[in-house]
Amino acid sequence: MPEPDLVEALCDVTGATVAYDLRDDQGRAMDTLKVIADPAGGYLAVYHCGVGRGRFDVHVATSPDLARWAWRARLDELASQPHIVAMPDGGFLVALEAGGAGTPPWVRVLDYAGRDDLLAGAAARRFDAPHTLVPRRKHAEGTPNIYAATPDRSRIDIGFHYWRRGRVDRQARGVLTGFADWSTRREPRIDAALEHWGVRGNIGGRDAFTWKGREYLLIEGQTEPGGWHTWRTYLYDVAAQTAWPLPIRTHGGSAAIANPAVTLLEGPRPTLVVTAYLFHAGAADGEGGPMLYHRPLS
Structure with a gap:
């Protein structure tokens, strides 16, 4: 079993500082946002927002x-599910799911030389990953996270999901x-760990973190295929x-x-920041959409 204080910190939204239906200063919903510290002070977040049926842009x-978020740039069009890491040289890597609107998605990686380039949406280079686990013309590979990257970016370790046999999303690296x-x-061991709890639908987005020297993932799983109300989060x-x-x-x-x-x-006051998406099919009034909550750690 995980440490009780970790479970409580992750689960007690009511005892944290929370924002439901989070939006930027231009009214965009900050869906699937990932937050990191801004080297210039404050915080950075990447997120997607719908721009039409099955279409999203990344910002x-x-x-x-x-609490207050100022939109700075569009990073990609017809893209979603972004993840960001800061690099030691002042640059940033962003991984996202490219495609959509009828086109089977794929993993894309964007490399930004510095903060100004990131906030201008000016990537120095881009890599579009070929499908390797399922046929690109039919099935998706996407929803990436960046586990680690060498300082010179020569090796970037990325998690993602693939659409196994055209039926359900499962984990890959x-x-x-x-x-x-x-x-x-x-990554069948991750799949099996969630399937143990009755997850029969998709197993999708994940994020990695270390707590007291032990490595964990937060990961989403859907107990019923097609059941939006059955999405849950697992440790x-x-x-x-x-x-x-x-x-x-x-x-x-x-x-x-x-x-x-x-x-x-x-920092002087370590803080746990958690973000998630509350599907409207299972959300209470006023809580559907992107959620961010945070709490100081003792």
């Missing part, structure tokens, strides 16, 4: 306080070498290769909580 915003060569493998222990459903408690009792991301902000 970046800044915030001084995790890829390595981008030299920003040119892409190799992948399936996966990497070393033990086991998972547990997280009984996340919102003010209204929303149940369908997915697209999780977590950031542990360092």
Whole structure:
């Protein structure tokens, strides 16, 4: 079992500072946002917003306080599910799901030389990953996260999902070498850990973090194929290769909580930041859409 204080910190939304239906200063819903510290002070977030049926664009915003978000740039069109990491040289890597609106998605990686380039939406280079686990003309590979990257970006470790046999999303991992060569493998142990809890629908987005020296994932799973109201969030222990459903408690009792991301902000007052998407099919009044909650850590 994971440490009780970790489970409580992740699950007690009512005891944290929370924003439901989070939007930037231009009114865009900040769906599937990932938050990191801004090296210039405050915070950065990447997120997507719908622009039509089955179509999304990816954006970046800044915030001084995790509550007010100022839109800064569109990073990509016809793209979704972004994830961002800061690099030691002041640059940034963004991984996202490219495609949509009838085109089977794929993983795309964007490399930004510095903060100004990120906030201008000016990537220095882009890599579009070929499909390796399913046929590109039929099935999706997407919803990436960046596990790790070498300082020179010569090796980037990326998680993603693939549409197994055209029925359900399952977990995979890829390595981008030299920003040119892409190799992948399936992650059946993660799948099995969630299937143990009755997850028969999709297993999708994930985010990695370390708590007291132990590696975990937050990961979404859907108990019923096609059942939007059955999305749940799970905690996966990497070393033990086991998972547990997280009984996340919102003010209204929303149940369908997915697209999780977590950031542990360092500093004089360490802070846990969690983001998720509350599907309207299982959301309480006023809680549907993107959610962000944070709490200080003792």
